[in-house]
Amino acid sequence: MIKPGFQKQKPMQKVLVALIPPTICAVYFFGLRVLALVLICIIFALITEWITASRRKAKVTQACLVTALIYCLILPPTVPFWIAAVGIVVGILFGKEVFGGFGKNVFNPAIVGRAFVWICFPVDMTSKFVPSFSGFPGGFAQWSMISSQEQPGYLLRAGLDALTSATPMFAAKTYGQFTDLGALFLGNISGLIQVEGHPIVLGAGSMGEVSALAILLGGAWLLYTRAAQPRLMLSPILGALFTALLLKHVAGVDTVPDPLFVILSGGLLFAAVFMVTEPVTAPKSPRTQWIYGLFIGAMIVLLRYKGIFTGAVAFSILLGNMLAPSLDMWMKRIRANREKV
Known part of the structure; x- marks a missing residue:
């Protein structure tokens, strides 16, 4: 070795x-x-x-x-x-x-x-998501919310260990309660929601996915330095947007929230900026890249509201990864058939 x-x-x-x-x-x-x-x-x-x-x-x-x-x-x-x-x-x-x-x-x-x-x-x-810190210095002066002595009042109530936590997306799908879009954009997600008289902690979500603003700043840098393909970044967002509009306003599926909530909640935006844009697992031609991204975005929405796991981003990307090589082969075959004609 x-x-x-x-x-x-x-x-x-x-x-x-x-x-x-x-x-x-x-x-x-x-x-x-x-x-x-x-x-x-x-x-x-x-x-x-x-x-x-x-x-x-x-x-x-x-x-x-x-x-x-x-x-x-x-x-x-x-x-x-x-x-x-x-x-x-x-x-x-x-x-x-x-x-x-x-x-x-x-x-x-x-x-x-x-x-x-x-x-x-x-x-x-x-099931163990926690709210986010707020104010200054926030988490920079704390180890974590679960060990903090400066937790908000609702986290210090007796019996907290028996409370259930829910991310904004899970709360929307399961309880029909929607988190403020401004909080989703900035990332300061916290509070309690009441479900049939029982308090449920509103957990912010996965660590890097809670602030749409921070994700967009990273995405802007990738586009500015040409380190990411714009169509791979945009296509999953459009795929999710169109699918949400179709299901909610055409098919009348009430469990699908408004498109803006779909984009800002969960890991969709983080996935579009940092994972769908990975060049190794993505298709190579422009057309197949559009199909690839639109497919992933559509699958995220479908799996979120029809699947067991509300996140759905991981499985949607894995399905897209499986599809990518075939998309390139299909496109090559189409071009070859056109050249013969």
């Missing part, structure tokens, strides 16, 4: 810079525990890729850092450290390295890790 070097990748460096706003906001909203989770994910991602890269005499890539950070930011802020470590190892190993390393993977490795822990540890991944 040799010691692999470190392969620098300028596009990945740009993505790391774009991830700074969501990461800073995650620390502000959820506390310094976020940094510990980031460090754990990066360490285990590097170790996993170092071992596998050594066997094939290749270098550890900076894409490994991007995968680790994206994976971490789509986890709940209360996720146990060991679950975070297990997920990133699975993501790097089975989402990328078994295919031969960077550039050969079919699936987005961050999503592979997230989907794995989501299915294997559903309680920790779906």
